[in-house]
Amino acid sequence: MAGRDAPTDRPSDPDDRVPMIDGHNDTVLRCTDADRRTEAAVEAGVEPENVPDTDAAFLEGGAGGHLDLPRALGAGLGAGLFATFVPNAADPAFEEGSVDYAAGEVPPAVAPAIAREVVLDQLAALHRWDRATDRFRLIGDGADLDACLNAAGEVIGAIPHLEGAAAIAPDLSNLDLLYAAGLRSVGLVWSRPNAFAEGVPFLHDASPDTGAGLTEAGERLVAACNERGMVVDCAHLNAAGFWDVLDASADPPVVSHACAHAICPSSRNLTDEQLSAVGERDGVVGLTFGTRYLHPEGDQEAIVGLDTVVDHVNAMVAAAGIDAVALGSDFDGASITDAIGDVGRLRDLLDALRERGYDETEVEKIAWRNWRRVLTETLDG
Numbered sequence: 001m002a003g004r005d006a007p008t009d010r011p012s013d014p015d016d017r018v019p020m021i022d023g024h025n026d027t028v029l030r031c032t033d034a035d036r037r038t039e040a041a042v043e044a045g046v047e048p049e050n051v052p053d054t055d056a057a058f059l060e061g062g063a064g065g066h067l068d069l070p071r072a073l074g075a076g077l078g079a080g081l082f083a084t085f086v087p088n089a090a091d092p093a094f095e096e097g098s099v100d101y102a103a104g105e106v107p108p109a110v111a112p113a114i115a116r117e118v119v120l121d122q123l124a125a126l127h128r129w130d131r132a133t134d135r136f137r138l139i140g141d142g143a144d145l146d147a148c149l150n151a152a153g154e155v156i157g158a159i160p161h162l163e164g165a166a167a168i169a170p171d172l173s174n175l176d177l178l179y180a181a182g183l184r185s186v187g188l189v190w191s192r193p194n195a196f197a198e199g200v201p202f203l204h205d206a207s208p209d210t211g212a213g214l215t216e217a218g219e220r221l222v223a224a225c226n227e228r229g230m231v232v233d234c235a236h237l238n239a240a241g242f243w244d245v246l247d248a249s250a251d252p253p254v255v256s257h258a259c260a261h262a263i264c265p266s267s268r269n270l271t272d273e274q275l276s277a278v279g280e281r282d283g284v285v286g287l288t289f290g291t292r293y294l295h296p297e298g299d300q301e302a303i304v305g306l307d308t309v310v311d312h313v314n315a316m317v318a319a320a321g322i323d324a325v326a327l328g329s330d331f332d333g334a335s336i337t338d339a340i341g342d343v344g345r346l347r348d349l350l351d352a353l354r355e356r357g358y359d360e361t362e363v364e365k366i367a368w369r370n371w372r373r374v375l376t377e378t379l380d381g
């Protein structure tokens with residue numbers, strides 16, 4: 001493993017495996033949300049009366065879903081962005097089935113008070129997990145990240161992320177509180193509007209150019225994240241918002257989970273123009289495994305092989321460059337391709353890249369180096 005520029009003294013991983021950084025999971029949501037936790041556990045064969053609680057579902061595993069501590073350690077995942085996310089159902093006024101996604105509708109904005117309660121609850125879970133075991137650590141800066149990468153296989157590092165900024169007050173008066181609670185990455189929107197920006201709908205054969213860009217509050221939030229060393233994530237933003245962030249932000253652009261629009265023309269994916277802009281600014285895009293963003297026809301039920309996943313990597317590398325492409329699974333947040341299935345088989349993608357001609361330096365860039373460069377520059381900047 002010579003030639004790693006940093007960290008220099010790894011690996012402690014017993015199998016001398018390449019570490020991995022994953023740009024997006026919704027594992028906190030799966031574990032904290034009783035309905036989701038039960039559904040995933042029962043699907044995995046757990047009797048309904050034996051569904052574990054929030055903390056056991058993550059720390060002990062065996063409760064279904066795509067990622068938990070035992071599986072992530074076994075896979076040698078070094079670190080990941082762990083999202084906090086407010087589901088539609090958190091708002092008692094939300095009617096299930098009321099959004100016509102296929103017609104390009106997005107859910108309504110979430111009330112800030114509801115968003116804050118859910119997000120603080122989810123951040124609290126991350127802190128409990130950090131306290132419960134030496135094998136799970138919250139990451140606050142580049143040194144924390146490197147410590148986790150150096151111990152990949154023995155420790156998982158979590159960068160607390162917010163997917164949709166509704167929990168942040170439009171005057172940013174609680175941003176420092178959220179930072180103090182560990183938050184280090186802010187996705188301005190999920191696919192619904194808020195005080196800062198507009199989310200992109202889940203449409204196939206559609207452009208991401210679907211509405212207005214950042215609001216004034218959105219521009220202030222980008223600047224405030226830059227000041228504090230918090231990542232600004234453009235995933236789920238419409239095109240106007242994406243370009244506004246690229247104009248406004250002093251940090252390398254980040255799109256934590258998306259695929260190549262040139263292969264699967266979902267409004268959630270990035271066009272070649274967007275990909276090359278991320279590459280030119282030394283940013284990073286995390287390749288996501290949601291079937292509907294990978295399959296050329298956007299078919300959520302289709303079988304998508306690793307060959308198609310690598311086709312997306314090729315397209316992203318062609319447009320953005322090898323230094324801009326990374327991992328962004330969406331474990332526990334989407335219906336993902338069976339070719340990967342869960343975190344335990346994430347490494348199969350690295351082998352598929354090698355088989356398609358990526359050399360070891362390129363594989364390492366995609367597996368961890370690109371995320372590490374951008375995260376370190378942003379968190380420590």
Ligand code: ZN
Pocket residue numbers: 163235236257330333
């Ligand atoms: Zn998402």
